[in-house]
Amino acid sequence: xxxxxxxxxxxxxLSPDHNTKSFFFLFSSLSLSLSFSFSSFYCNDQKxxxxxxxxxxxxxxxxxxxxxxxxxxxxxxxxxxxxGGWRTLPDKAGLKRxxxxxxxxxxxxxxxxxxxxxxxxxxxxxxxxxxxxxGNKWSAIARRLPGRTDNEIKNHxxxxxxxxxxxxxxxxxxxxxxxxxETLPDKSIGHQEDDDQKSNNKKSLGPSSARFLxxxxxxxxxxxxxxxxxxxxxxxxxxxxxxxxxxxxxxCEKSISSLSTPNSSNLHMIHxxxxxxxxxxSNDTSAQLVYDNIFDDIEDMTGxxxxxxxxxxxxxxxxxxxxxxxxxxxTLFMKELTMFLQGDKTETMSLNDSHxxxxxxxxxxxxxxxxxxxx
DNA sequence: AAATCGCCCAACCGCAGGACA
DNA sequence: ATGTCCTGCGGTTGGGCGATT
Numbered sequence: 534x535x536x537x538x539x540x541x542x543x544x545x546x547l548s549p550d551h552n553t554k555s556f557f558f559l560f561s562s563l564s565l566s567l568s569f570s571f572s573s574f575y576c577n578d579q580k581x582x583x584x585x586x587x588x589x590x591x592x593x594x595x596x597x598x599x600x601x602x603x604x605x606x607x608x609x610x611x612x613x614x615x616x617g618g619w620r621t622l623p624d625k626a627g628l629k630r631x632x633x634x635x636x637x638x639x640x641x642x643x644x645x646x647x648x649x650x651x652x653x654x655x656x657x658x659x660x661x662x663x664x665x666x667x668g669n670k671w672s673a674i675a676r677r678l679p680g681r682t683d684n685e686i687k688n689h690x691x692x693x694x695x696x697x698x699x700x701x702x703x704x705x706x707x708x709x710x711x712x713x714x715e716t717l718p719d720k721s722i723g724h725q726e727d728d729d730q731k732s733n734n735k736k737s738l739g740p741s742s743a744r745f746l747x748x749x750x751x752x753x754x755x756x757x758x759x760x761x762x763x764x765x766x767x768x769x770x771x772x773x774x775x776x777x778x779x780x781x782x783x784x785c786e787k788s789i790s791s792l793s794t795p796n797s798s799n800l801h802m803i804h805x806x807x808x809x810x811x812x813x814x815s816n817d818t819s820a821q822l823v824y825d826n827i828f829d830d831i832e833d834m835t836g837x838x839x840x841x842x843x844x845x846x847x848x849x850x851x852x853x854x855x856x857x858x859x860x861x862x863x864t865l866f867m868k869e870l871t872m873f874l875q876g877d878k879t880e881t882m883s884l885n886d887s888h889x890x891x892x893x894x895x896x897x898x899x900x901x902x903x904x905x906x907x908x
Numbered sequence: 909a910a911a912t913c914g915c916c917c918a919a920c921c922g923c924a925g926g927a928c929a
Numbered sequence: 930a931t932g933t934c935c936t937g938c939g940g941t942t943g944g945g946c947g948a949t950t
Contacts, residue, residue, distance in 0.1 A: 596919080597943095598918075598919080598944080617935090619935075619936075633935095633936090636937090670938090687917095687939075687940085688917050688918085691917095692917075
């Protein structure tokens with residue numbers, strides 16, 4: 534969860550300028566999830582100070598390249614006792630290594646299911662498409678590529694794919710043409726930001742973000758499946774701490790969301806995926822599968838049904854995720870949301886608002902207001 | 909042939925956070 | 930409530946090695 538108020542600021546570092554329907558659809562969803570998980574986010578600063586992994590710098594431990602003999606010892610031990618218990622493993626296995634080193638050696642090199650050798654064209658395509666969605670979430674990408682480790686994919690990306698994309702005039706961060714990327718404002722560039730960018734973004738955040746959040750959240754909050762959202766945001770639901778490798782794309786996305794620090798990239802992911810859908814992914818079935826899974830998760834999260842790809846339309850250089858019109862709930866929702874974003878507010882709402890009572894009435898011009906609201 | 913360069917990738921580092929005592 | 934253990938993660942490093950000068 535959030536470790537500081539800055540985290541929250543980063544998380545909402547998405548101004549209304551990004552107002553695609555798809556974005557707001559998810560934005561409002563995630564915003565509302567916070568209503569029941571915010572209560573714990575401030576106190577996590579204390580917890581993070583408390584938790585410090587002791588470093589494995591014990592005397593006499595070997596570092597560097599592994600020898601065949603060491604590999605054999607490790608393999609034999611894991612085959613006999615199974616994975617886990619890495620801290621005590623070196624002693625038991627007769628290795629002068631720290632547990633962490635053993636775990637990495639096993640996970641990245643010795644594991645029997647690791648596929649070694651050249652990456653195929655299909656694998657490279659998958660990596661590119663997955664990177665467009667996940668950014669540098671190598672473990673998330675690795676889960677979709679059986680037999681490949683996050684380390685291997687990361688290395689391959691940095692040494693081969695990245696260069697190839699640049700050569701082709703594609704920005705490896707944004708997956709858009711380099712010309713286009715250079716003219717984009719900071720917030721829309723890529724999944725990663727350097728420290729300067731981050732701090733700049735924080736500075737640029739004013740009360741309007743909080744105000745906007747409150748408005749959207751209050752308006753649409755009652756609709757959402759809070760328990761599902763809670764899980765995804767990481768407030769302790771069934772997906773929290775989920776680390777078991779899985780072949781389910783849906784589960785993967787949830788796992789990633791819950792494990793990573795919430796920030797704007799979580800939302801950019803969806804926004805970018807939407808943006809990419811009609812161009813990058815249009816002829817790639819594996820990427821479409823990934824893309825479909827993201828929107829499956831949106832459905833899981835919110836209870837709103839959506840059709841994928843066919844209902845992504847562009848208008849005025851923006852992409853829109855169109856909800857399934859056959860569902861009256863969705864039509865209503867989109868109507869409301871659209872009117873809301875146009876600033877019509879309650880005065881012009883022709884809809885019955887009785888079921889959309891605000892969660893709480895707060896001063897929505899500051900984060901203090903939000904504090905009260907979430908508290 | 910020797911020196912230098914640049915690339916590659918295995919391994920390391922430090923942080924985060926869940927589980928548990 | 931606090932502290933430790935354990936594991937996962939993303940970023941970085943540095944040694945090996947082939948290519949080039």
